[in-house]
Amino acid sequence: MxxxxxxxxxxxxxxxxxxxxxxxxxxxxxxxxxxxxxxxxxxxxxxxxxxxxCVRVQEVGGLSVDVGAESFATRTGSVAALLAELGIDDRIVSPNPAGSWLHLPALTGDGAVTVRSPKTSLLGIPASPLAEDVRAVIGTAGAWRAYLDRIRPILTIGPAQRLGPLVRKRMGRKVLDRLVSPLSTGVYSVDADDLDVALVAPGLNAAMTRAGSLSGGVAELRASAPAGAAVQGIRGxxxxxxxxxxxxxxxxxxxxxxxxxxxxxxxxxxxxxxxxxxxxxxxxxxxxxxxxxxxxxxxxxxxxxxxxxxxxxxxxxxxxxxxxxxxxxxxxxxxxxPAASVEIVTLVLDAPELDSAPRGTGVLVASDTPGVTAKALTHASAKWSWLAERAAAAAEGRNVVRLSYGRVGQPLPTAQLGTEDLEDLALADASAILGVAVTRDQLVASARVVWTDAVxxxxxxxxxxxxxxxxxxxxxxxxxxxxxxxxxxxxxxxxxxxxxxxxxxxxxxxxx
Known part of the structure; x- marks a missing residue:
């Protein structure tokens, strides 16, 4: 290419x-x-x-791996239409529906916890604040605080502009810090307080007004969303x-x-x-x-x-x-x-213990989580079956993970690291996030790429x-x-x- x-x-x-x-x-x-x-x-x-x-492939350990964008949103159908015109729509694939996880500070005491992301949410905002998978993330007290959204009237005149203040006011700080912020910084590289509601969640303001609550608005939008995967990829x-x-x-x-x-x-x-x-x-x-x-x-x-x-x-x-x-x-x-920078570190590992996808297809990391520098991890070979097939054909137990570094408003933490030090950091972060120790002895190959100017x-x-x-x-x-x-x-x-x-x-x- x-x-x-x-x-x-x-x-x-x-x-x-x-x-x-x-x-x-x-x-x-x-x-x-x-x-x-x-x-x-x-x-x-x-x-x-x-x-x-930002669409780029790289050979890592004998495998062709996406080191930039790995998928596309299906909401408009525009990408699939172009792929059809180009004659490659037969290569469109959907990801493993196992879902993602969150790596967060423990609710009590020191340390960190890794929990499943709530199933019914939008930008991390839960549709059902008292759902079990929501309580697992924000705790019972946080869930009851979030539930106040359902009974408090919407008094604000005009649409909300900033996502962070909207969530903080309606559902409380735990929803913002533990559900919304990891997604806003991990996906958009923007602090939730600086995200424009109309751009990241079109229709949410109107749905919230109709439903009388933020969580009700999320539920309405989720119910009206088209069936099928929200994102897809391309085989190969x-x-x-x-x-x-x-x-x-x-x-x-x-x-x-x-x-x-x-x-x-x-x-x-x-x-x-x-x-x-x-x-x-x-x-x-x-x-x-x-x-x-x-x-x-x-x-x-x-x-x-x-x-x-x-x-x-x-x-x-x-x-x-x-x-x-x-x-x-x-x-x-x-x-x-100012321009922002994100570094993607890809690890190819011989780690059979990862074959079970212990953390689904990926993990978003809260910024204040102790012991981890990465802001996100994608278990690429768990997410995409075509990559899993190629990895398995190369060696039993072979897995591919990608870690993302670089948070908004902070220097790139990997910028001064040489290859060996970067690999050590990525292995340590992957071990903490995945809950499985992966060592240098299991490292087949690594790759790094920095993406800059992501305004x-x-x-x-x-x-x-x-x-x-x-x-x-x-x-x-x-x-x-x-x-x-x-x-x-x-x-x-x-x-x-x-x-x-x-x-x-x-x-x-x-x-x-």
Whole structure:
């Protein structure tokens, strides 16, 4: 999954591209596919040496393992529809329904406990506060406090905006700290107090008003949710989607250049109907003879395009847009949050005692849990049957676990660790979380990858910032901006947004 253009840039740069896509993540590839399908001459620039963004596979201990996104939400059907168009919908699989667990500080005394996540909940908010699986997490006193939600009237005028204060007020601190916060920081990398209710739980405010309680609103939304798994994956890993998109783009004549960063974007000075000038630079290590970035020894390229799709992360996209037009300069001064980093550590283990999936498919860890640094663990070979089959074929008792490190507002705890120290930390955390001692002698292989610039669309204030970006950009029919920072977390948000934005551009292209 390391595509190159296979064409001579010296020949192609002389004439403008119809569409140039800055960023080869899923959003960029989807946008490029929309363009090439109607015959538009299209180029994708990707700064990394591979495309796919946070969808990436890595060989670990002889197994192909997702080291980024491993699944997609089924709520819109948009991902499955794209997979069907690409001819790989027969690879869609559902995860093991065993469910997840929580690793938390003990309710009394020191130490930690690991308990099953309540079955009927939304963002950790329980639909039945007195249910046995809820009491196991927050205790009897916490459950009765949460039950007050059912008998206290809703007096607030207008919809709740922040998730944390809403849960704290209606159901108490134990629900917030032990059920909601582990999910908000583990899944969204945002503190619950900073999560926008309307974005992470569409319809919850209205359902709460109808039901007269927060838990009643959760119950209503859960009852109306479509049957089936909330998430699905792809047999062989999510990178199959990347491979299929790349193949389709190339089939229709699109070009992809990796190892090249767009450094500036500005309108062509003479107009002339050619749209945009894009300055691009070959990254360090991209100057090998077979690299499309180094043809004729050029480390800097000037590219022209009639239309541009900015599909880069926020940390790259915002400066490009702010520098593109004088009237967009204010976009850089909207109070964008600093980039966040998360490190994923994958362990391949020969540990037959994990074959029974002692903690289901994964565990979320509360931030104040003693003795554990990770914020989440996924038992990947327990979650996905296709991976379990391949692991078992490699060796009896072989298992794959992934640990996630990095909490909002805190330095990345693994940043300064060498490989051996990181493995020791991950083994210790896995042992504590899984309740099974796993040792270095059982470690077959490990891998690490850091994901940075994960600005969550669900954070308070982000929706308003994105709206200002979109209002400015949408006034220009020759440029679009796509990606998770503007569309929302997950492929189910990113893919339909990228398609819609690209279709707007291509309609303009076909009518000029």
């Amino acid at each position: 390391d595509p190159d253009a296979g064409t001579d840039p010296a020949a192609t740069d002389a004439a403008p591209y119809d569409v140039l896509v800055i960023g080869g993540g899923i959003a960029g590839l989807v946008a490029a596919r929309e363009a090439v399908h109607v015959g538009l001459r299209t180029l994708v620039l990707e700064a990394a040496d591979v495309v796919g963004g 890993g999510m990178s199959r989607l990347v491979d299929a998109l790349v193949a389709d783009i190339r089939h229709f004549g699109g070009e992809i250049r990796t190892g090249m960063s767009a450094t500036s974007l500005r309108p062509t000075p003479d107009g002339g109907g050619e749209g945009w000038l894009i300055a691009a630079t070959a990254n360090a290590g991209a100057a090998a003879a077979d690299s499309p970035a180094s043809v004729d020894g050029a480390q800097h390229r000037a590219l022209r395009a009639r239309r541009v799709v900015v599909a880069a992360p926020a940390g790259v996209a915002v400066p490009l847009l702010a520098g593109a037009r004088e009237e967009w300069a204010h976009l850089a001064d909207l109070g964008w949050p 969550s669309h669900a954070a308070i204030g982000q929706r308003a910032r994105v709206r200002q970006v979109r209002d400015a950009i949408d006034s220009d029919a020759t440029i679009a901006v796509v990606g998770s920072w503007v569309a929302g977390t997950g492929l189910a948000s990113v893919i339909p947004d990228a398609r819609e934005s690209a279709q707007r551009l291509r309609r303009g292209a076909l009518h000029t």
